[in-house]
Amino acid sequence: MRAYDPSKYEPAAVTVDIVALTIREGRLQVLLVERGEEPYLGRLALPGGFVRSHRDNKGRVRGETLDAAAARELAEETGLVPGHAALTRVHLEQLATYGAPDRDPRMRVFSVAYLAFAADMPDPVSGGDAAGAAWVPVERVKRLAFDHAEILADGLERVRAKLEYTPLATSFVGVEFTISELRGVYAAVWGVEPHAGNFHRKVLSTPGFVVDVGEVTERGGSKGGRRARLYRAGDATLLHPALLRPAAEATS
Amino acid sequence: MRAYDPSKYEPAAVTVDIVALTIREGRLQVLLVERGEEPYLGRLALPGGFVRSHRDNKGRVRGETLDAAAARELAEETGLVPGHAALTRVHLEQLATYGAPDRDPRMRVFSVAYLAFAADMPDPVSGGDAAGAAWVPVERVKRLAFDHAEILADGLERVRAKLEYTPLATSFVGVEFTISELRGVYAAVWGVEPHAGNFHRKVLSTPGFVVDVGEVTERGGSKGGRRARLYRAGDATLLHPALLRPAAEATS
């Protein structure tokens, strides 16, 4: 059980894979990279890589935390340097760990999957590792490498659920946003448009969800319409009462 | 990024650690083992061990899944053989993965934590690995080895939350149970006693939560009282509407 003798065991690798989500053109999109080697050469995959660790001069184990590895990979694949403005507002959370013995034919690989939510992520810049990286609408995603389709599915379910009881949606919009923009997040993630009037009242009546900035947008809609008030994210970590999605899984 | 060269990396070990919970004497209890070696010699810890993998004759990677490793460890530490009646009804789910570089002084160890919920778990039997294993009320747990206190805390929060929106509580009672017994689960896990009358009506009005067996208990309470109707777990996987805990985190 806790008798450590690593030599008895097949060496294992630990990676982080990122389900990075953003909303572009009103659609939920995921960051994918094209693989440049076997196996699954040319296939799309979630960005990811090894968790780094080593021993220092005195033989002590050193290395990065899982959270740090995920943040680093996300920065590398998007081509943004860590600390870039667009990266500081990214919400990162651990999703789950996948370790089926045959998930990678070369060796035993355990992948700790992370979820990343961000607003306004730019197109991945070339250079660095972001060779074939691109944002892809989730409904367009076809066959992925390894078990990444399963990881993505789990990630999507997690996001959809978390929108209900956390203010996570504010991670998908800018620092200042309108209620309509926030509603657009729910529409893109859930695939159903919440009722505008009820959504408006609901958001404002949930304590700590949003705070009024006291200003309005520069202009109304392109085809007319009143100018919308601006809000920032509030300090709540949980929504109470929750904002339940319609229909779905009422009976499941 | 996806360039595999394990030799460049410090070897890593992957373990599973189990937060096994049961209810005894009306209190939530967790399975702990006493460590028999350094570090943390003599300290209590969550049961766990290595995930096994090897290569077969043809050089292919073989091994157990994470779920299988968790089930195996649970069986070993409780002294129950896999397939034992008490083990077949155990609910096992992955909790999270912990990989701080200094969490184990000897080498880089990633621990995939699992949650296990069970009813009527016997005292761990001697022999096998269950040397110093015992059930301990969660409020009595003191200093644990490694980062196991954090893992336990995360596990407890997960259980408390899942009781709200899943029929998980039925995993803590026998195949047939009374509404009062079910209420006892909520009381033990949440630390607050739900209102008996409202709880009763609520459980019965939530579709798929429980199904009426059509019988009643052999006797009433030891100090008198009506005989209670018996129920089995229903087929719902999610409770709708949810059974929210009182007070807690209304504002947090």
Add this chain to the structure above:
DNA sequence: GCAATAGTGTCTGTAAGACATTATGTT
């Protein structure tokens, strides 16, 4: 009989969903 436990009925406040209406902007 009394006390204890199981189970039901009633009332009130809150909130969700449907829908209508007002307010303010663009073309």
Add this chain to the structure above:
DNA sequence: AACATAATGTCTTACAGACACTATTGC
């Protein structure tokens, strides 16, 4: 003016929580 979008108001239904009450059992 016509239309679009933002924001608010009204109504109905569902449900949680408080509490009272009935039903059934052991002592």
